[in-house]
Amino acid sequence: TTAEGGALTWRSIEGIDDEEIYKELQLLSLHGQSKDALAKTKLGAWEYDVVAPLYKCNMTDIMGGIGLAQMRRYPGMLKRRKEIIERYNEAFKPLGIEVLNHYDENHQSSGHLYITRVPNITGDQRNEIIIKMAERGIACNVHYKPLPMLSAYKNLGFDIKDYPNAYNRFINEITLPLHTKLSDEDVDYIIENFKEIVSCL
Incomplete structure (x- = not known):
């Protein structure tokens, strides 16, 4: 558990680029936004798009920290x-x-x-x-x-x-x-x- 929520991982799939999967998951978890919050904080790089009406599934930094600690216990x-x-x-x-x-x-x-x-x-x-x-x-x-x-x-x-x-x-x-x-x-x-x-x- 990460207090609330969880993480998703996958094994590499032959013929499918890991980076492609990662980008698709980012879209699915961030309301379909083309940039995550970190990318939007770079100087002058605020502009973004929403490419599909997707979901809000990302966890908070605090839950992420709990999740990293839990991985050691898993x-x-x-x-x-x-x-x-x-x-x-x-x-x-x-x-x-x-x-x-x-x-x-x-x-x-x-x-x-x-x-x-x-x-x-x-x-x-x-x-x-x-x-x-x-x-x-x-x-x-x-x-x-x-x-x-x-x-x-x-x-x-x-x-x-x-x-x-x-x-x-x-x-x-x-x-x-x-x-x-x-x-x-x-x-x-x-x-x-x-x-x-x-x-x-």
């Missing part, structure tokens, strides 16, 4: 998240709980969220699990509510009945705590309670 953070994910997977897969594939020979996840899907439960049962976990001091979440279930999108005419797959992926989803401040004891406590509560359904 390998350790990834390692700890992977340890927790592997312990969760080992505990939950035998119960038939569906989990995301965070790691294989083709990709490595940042371990941002630990998403589970408990088979054959209703939305009410999912909510009951979350409440019981909360009663034991464990904050769970749901990622994410499909857009057609939210008022802004309902008001535009979207109906969740038209998106059965999105609904089915949402209705039994529970996100467990996953962050680097969890101790091994915390992880054991989460595992034991989740297993117990799910098994009692």
Whole structure:
């Protein structure tokens, strides 16, 4: 994290110039401005253009400073998240709980969220699990509510009945705590309670 926001990087792509990608990303992140703030501060060089109605996605200098410091911590953070994910997977897969594939020979996840899907439960049962976990001091979440279930999108005419797959992926989803401040004891406590509560359904 950079407190709020993030950074984007890429591996060089054969046949595509890195500088070309960089310039395109600058346009996308700076309202489509043809010059960044630093370029506009050079003597007599204030003139700029907006070449497309794009986005405001650049981070502040303060967040950039936090991000640079976080880069030094990042390998350790990834390692700890992977340890927790592997312990969760080992505990939950035998119960038939569906989990995301965070790691294989083709990709490595940042371990941002630990998403589970408990088979054959209703939305009410999912909510009951979350409440019981909360009663034991464990904050769970749901990622994410499909857009057609939210008022802004309902008001535009979207109906969740038209998106059965999105609904089915949402209705039994529970996100467990996953962050680097969890101790091994915390992880054991989460595992034991989740297993117990799910098994009692």
